Structure formats: C-alpha cells, structure tokens
Amino acid sequence: MGHRKLNIAVTGLNAIDSPGPGVPVIRGLLEAKSFEAVVTGLAYEGLEPGIYMPGHCNRTYQIPYPTDGIDALRDRLLYIHAQEKLDVIIPNFDAELYSFMKLEPELKRLGIKMCLPSFAQFEERQKVNLPDFGKKYDIPVPEGFSVTSVSELEKACKKAGFPIMVKGRYYDAYAANNLEQAIGYFNKISAKWGFPIVVQQFVRGTELNVIGLGDGKGNTMAAVAMRKQYITDKGKAWAGITIMDPELLKYTRHFISSTNWRGAFELEIMKSEDGKYYLMEINPRIPAWVYLAIATGQNIPEMLVNLALDIPVSAAESYEIGKMFIRYSYDMIVDRTDFEKFSVFGEI
C-alpha cells in the first residue's frame, strides 16, 4: 500500500475469447506498491465482466463507442471526471486509442494524465505501414501489401506467393492457401472492418510476444518475452511461458530506442525455422496477457501510471523465467438489478 491515492480509469473490461486487457491491468494497479489505486471502469457494453467482478472497479461508467465521435467521448469523460476526479486514464483498445490521443492535451489541462504513443508513432506502426516501418528502422518484417479490391488482392498474392496471411486493419487475420480462400477472407474481413486489407507473406515458425514499456526518450522501462503455448482459433494466447531470449530483448530495445516509443506496447514476432525474427505486428497498448509480466516482476500498469504522472521510474532489469500463465473462463453470477442499473443509468 503506497502513500498516494490515485483514481485511475481503465477501459477494456470485456473478457470474451479475445479478451480485453482491462481486468489484468486492474489487478496490476491494485497490487501497485508506489500508490493506492482506486479504479474507475470505463465500459462500452453492459455485459463486460469487469464491471461486475468484485473488488476490481470502484465504480464503472458507460462510454460511447469510437464511432460516436470525439465530442461524445469528451462530454462523457468530463462528466465522469466531475464525479470521480480522475488522475490517470489507461485506454486498452486499439480502436479507441486515436480518440484518447486526440483528447490527451485537453484532458491533461484538466489534470487527467495518460501515457500514450505520439500520432506519428501510432500511424507508422499500423499494419498497412509496417513494410515502410521495417525499412525505416531496420527491423525485418514480412513482405506486405495493402489492398482495397479483389484485383489488387490477386496481384499481391502473386507477388507474396501462397500461403499468405490476410489481415484486417485493426483485427482479424487468416492464413490462406489459395486465391479462393484469400478472396473469401478478403470479403469476410472487409465486410466487418472495412478497407484496406493487408496481405502479408506467411512466415512459418514460433510465435513469440514481447510486452514492453518505453519512456518516450528511447529508454526501455520494461520488457518481458513470452512464448505462446496454447493458441485459440482467433490466434490469441490462452497459455504462455516467459522466456529469456537475449536476441529478442535486444530487438525490443532497438525498437524502443529507434522509435522513442512512449507507452506500453506488444510486439508480435515470428521466429522462423532458420532462426530469424520477423516483426508481424505492433500493438500500441497493453496486451491481455500483461498479468504474466506483473507476476514475474514487472508491474507495467504501475510503471505506466507513474510515467503518465511524470514520476521517476526505474527501468525493470529482469523477470522470472519459465513462469506460465494459463487462462480460464469463469461463470460469474450477477444480480439482474446490477445489469439493469448499468444499462439504464450508464453507471454502477
């Protein structure tokens, strides 16, 4: 228990088969040693489990979807701030980050701090920009093409050669072995997430992830590497183990120092069968498996809050190797009246 009491708002309270990072972020905040966290949940839907989990959110408020626009989010956050006197917000979804980044200066003036990447950092690591990103920072990435029509898709498939990965701008990724499959995934993803669609060279190998934190000045404040051990059909890690791969950590430090990355991130890396590391994606936020980092010695949510508040943070130097996480689902029993309160009043 620390000296300061901080009210920290957290999004991403959903926990479906592609879970949001909110709940494990909250666990980290509640275990923080440098402050005492009071957590305010920010949820989009009444069925996000984090709203109802005992001992997690002190109070939870509904917030508008990113498609409702920045003004709607600003108004709602101003209302919530008036009730809660927020110190920090930790947004945890890719799709909402842009709105929060836009509001960052305004919220800062009101005393609400965040630790987010810059617009330039956010944009250049987008899946569609990844090949240029790789060239700029000397980071190997698979060959990739951004396509918006079936004819462009055909050309990209010819260049990349099968199998290929077909990916949405923000979410969804499928491996296609022939043009028919590729067109099927192209239509499926574009119908759900829009354009462009990213066609990426398929790299066979071992999927590795690194969760990290940069201070915006090129320093690595935290970095924990994990090998996925159980992968769901959505490609999410359902179990994983911490590893100590010096090359991978060197690679992560290179990413942070060359981009001056600010905030938390996840690197999705494929280690090919011939031992080369390919950057598949950069997620510009905390991933859902963050609690593994917390449990092995690097409380990234706590460090992120301190960075947001301009409080000096010491870089974490090590973590426990060979520690596993195994995710599970749990049926929580919730009183109907709680659900009704949240649905009707937008807060609980």
Added chain:
Amino acid sequence: MNDKLIKDIAISESGLIFNPVTGESYSVNPQGIGILNKLREGSSLSEIKELLVSEYEVEPETAERDTLDFLNLLRQFKLTTTHGS
C-alpha cells in the same frame, strides 16, 4: 567430446528439461538425466559411457551408441552447442 549444454537450461529431478531461450520443454528418462548432468559437469564421452555401463548395466558398445544418439538429439533441439571438432 565438444558438446556443451546451453546456458541456464533447467533440468528437473523428474526429467523435465526447460530451454529458457525458446520456452520449449522436453522430458527424458533417468539415463538421459544422467547424461545431461555429466554434460553440465563438462565430462568426456568416455566418462558418460562409463556412467551408463556402471549405473545402468549397459554393454560398452550400446552405451557409446546410445550416448552419440542422445547427443545428436540434443544438437537437433539446439540444447547443446558444439565446440571444435
């Protein structure tokens, strides 16, 4: 013999090997644990053969063949590095 176990490899008493670099795990039988421990001590091929002959009552020819096979397997899984010839 020039095979060396990679750094920080974890070998449990129950025979589970954990490679901290790749996150991969393998299980080996008691003879395998014996060979791994000998490798860790930097023992020679003949010392490992002696261990198999004395502890597990294996013929010297079989001990040599088994050891070489096992060392090959360790190399394949990148659990050892080879120095010199």
